Amino acid sequence: MTVLVLAGTIGAGKSSLTEMLAEELETQAFYESVHDNKVLPLFYENPQKYAFLLQIYFLNKRFDSIKRALSDNNNVLDRSIYEDSLLFHLNADLGRADETEVEVYDDLLKNMLEEIDSLSFKKRPDLLIHVKVSFDKMLERIKKRGRQFEQLEYDPSLYDYYKELNSRYDTWFEAFDICPKIQIDGDKYDFVENEQSKIQVLQQIKAKLKEIEGENN
Numbered sequence: 342m343t344v345l346v347l348a349g350t351i352g353a354g355k356s357s358l359t360e361m362l363a364e365e366l367e368t369q370a371f372y373e374s375v376h377d378n379k380v381l382p383l384f385y386e387n388p389q390k391y392a393f394l395l396q397i398y399f400l401n402k403r404f405d406s407i408k409r410a411l412s413d414n415n416n417v418l419d420r421s422i423y424e425d426s427l428l429f430h431l432n433a434d435l436g437r438a439d440e441t442e443v444e445v446y447d448d449l450l451k452n453m454l455e456e457i458d459s460l461s462f463k464k465r466p467d468l469l470i471h472v473k474v475s476f477d478k479m480l481e482r483i484k485k486r487g488r489q490f491e492q493l494e495y496d497p498s499l500y501d502y503y504k505e506l507n508s509r510y511d512t513w514f515e516a517f518d519i520c521p522k523i524q525i526d527g528d529k530y531d532f533v534e535n536e537q538s539k540i541q542v543l544q545q546i547k548a549k550l551k552e553i554e555g556e557n558n
C-alpha cells in the first residue's frame with residue numbers, strides 16, 4: 342500500500358501532478374472539493390464571515406477522502422490534511438477567525454489526526470510531495486486556470502493574501518516531519534505542457550520512493 346500526498350500553494354500544480362502520478366503509478370486519485378464546494382465562492386466574497394465555515398468544510402471533506410483512501414490499496418491525494426492548519430492560521434492572523442474559533446478548530450484537527458492514526462495500520466503517508474512555486478509563478482498559474490473568484494481582478498486584496506500564503510509554505514515545509522518529503526521545483530519543470538519535464542519530475546518522485554523503500558527494508 343502506497344499513499345502519496347501533494348502539498349503546495351494555490352495553483353502550484355498539485356491537481357495536475359496528482360493526475361499524472363495516479364496514471365503513472367496506476368493508483369486512484371483523490372481530489373480536493375472545489376467544483377462542488379458551496380462555501381468556497383462565499384469565502385472569496387466575504388472571507389471575514391466564511392473563513393471558519395470553509396475550514397470546517399474542507400476538514401470534513403479531507404477526512405472523508407482519507408477514510409476512503411485508506412480503505413483502498415494505493416492512492417494519491419491532491420492536498421494534505423497537514424496544510425489545513427497553515428491555511429486556517431493565515432486567515433486567523435488576518436482577523437478572519439476569533440480566538441474561540443481558533444481553539445475549536447485546533448482541537449478538532451488534533452482529534453481528527455488522532456482518529457486517522459487509529460483508522461488503519463498505515464498511520465502516515467509514504468511521501469509528501471511539495472510543489473514549490475515562486476510568487477510570480479503562483480499568480481501566473483492562478484490566472485491560467487481562470488477560476489473567477491480567485492482572480493486579482495475580482496478582489497485586488499488577494500495579492501497580499503497569496504503573497505503571504507506562498508511565503509509561509511517555505512517555513513512550513515522546512516518544519517514538516519510527519520513523513521518523508523520531497524520538493525519539486527514547479528517553476529523549473531513545466532510538467533503540464535512539456536513531456537520531458539513531466540518525465541523528469543516523475544523520475545525524481547520514483548527515485549525518492551525507491552530510496553524510502555530501501556531505508557525501510
Ligand SMILES: Nc1ncnc2c1ncn2[C@@H]1O[C@H](COP(=O)(O)OP(=O)(O)O)[C@@H](O)[C@H]1O
Nearest residue numbers: 351352353354355356357482486530531532533
Ligand atoms: N508545472 C506546470 N507547468 C505549467 N503549467 C502548470 C504547471 N502546474 C500547473 N500548471 C497549470 O496551472 C494551473 C493550476 O494548476 P493546478 O494543478 O490546478 O494547481 P493546484 O491544484 O495546485 O491548485 C492549471 O491551469 C495547470 O494546467
Ligand SMILES: Nc1nc2c(ncn2[C@H]2C[C@H](O)[C@@H](COP(=O)(O)O)O2)c(=O)[nH]1
Nearest residue numbers: 350351352373375395399425428429491
Ligand atoms: N481558506 C482555505 N482555503 C482553502 C483551503 N484548501 C483549499 N482552499 C482554497 C484555495 C483555492 O481557492 C481552492 C482550491 O485549492 P487549490 O490549492 O487546489 O487550488 O480552495 C483551506 O484549507 N482553507
